[in-house]
Amino acid sequence: MIDRITQSIRDKKIAIIGAGGLGGNIINYVARLNPQEIHIFDGDVFCKSNLNRQLFCTNKTIGLNKAICAHDAIIDYTLAKVIAYPHHLIKSNSYMLDGIDVIMDATDNLAVRYLLQSISDEYKIPVIHGAINGLYGQVAIMQPDSQLLSKLNATKKTLPTGATLSYVPALIASVQVSEMAKLLAGISTLESDQFIIIDLLTNDTRIIKL
């Protein structure tokens, strides 16, 4: 099984949108799986408040672009070709995702997530959705044309995101990468209208059907 997963990733091109809390951890885990290409999008720079949870934020990287810092860190240990885009993903540059095998959602707002949903539909690319809030988070596989995000956020609004701790994005990122690996290996059991919810306060984990 491990060989199957490893082999299936080797020739894949993976895009990670966001290099912050979720993104930093996803980039690290994906880099160590050695896909063919890793594409990292993030237009933000690190600031002091990112030190508590964002993997590539250190005292030396504050003020530097997150995508570039992630690139510079992982090229030391991955076999993948790594391309960093030091700007936000917007509709006008979304064509750059054409040809990508899977998109990892590590964004931090609904507007970009809805853009990812439309990109997924347009270019027929699955998106591994992940989000965190306080001590809980969720993961889902958004298949093209599934409109999963619209079903999950029926009102297009969410309650304010609270502060989080270092281990919350690490766990959700880990589950996202696990779902990505299984999807690419053809062994995913998560259906396109299901999402995984994990509450670290009470260790309550469930799969909800939308």
Added chain:
Amino acid sequence: MVKVEFFGIYRLSYKMSSWEVDAHSISDLLKKLSKKFPVFTYKELKNSVIMVNDVNFLHLKKYKTKLCDGDSVFIMSPASGG
């Protein structure tokens, strides 16, 4: 009574995992919930994923979904941070 199970931010904010209430519809339940625990308004509670007996209320009659004694309601607000 209807058993309401909270998840995520509701569990954190209400400091409880479940609650029992006498409610005849989802709308009635959310109104009673916002009155009992004003930390979230009725309008804010509408930004929730709501399951009634494990069925998404969007597949039922949404806020007009009838509730009966013994029904189980699950409520969570989807996370959006990264």
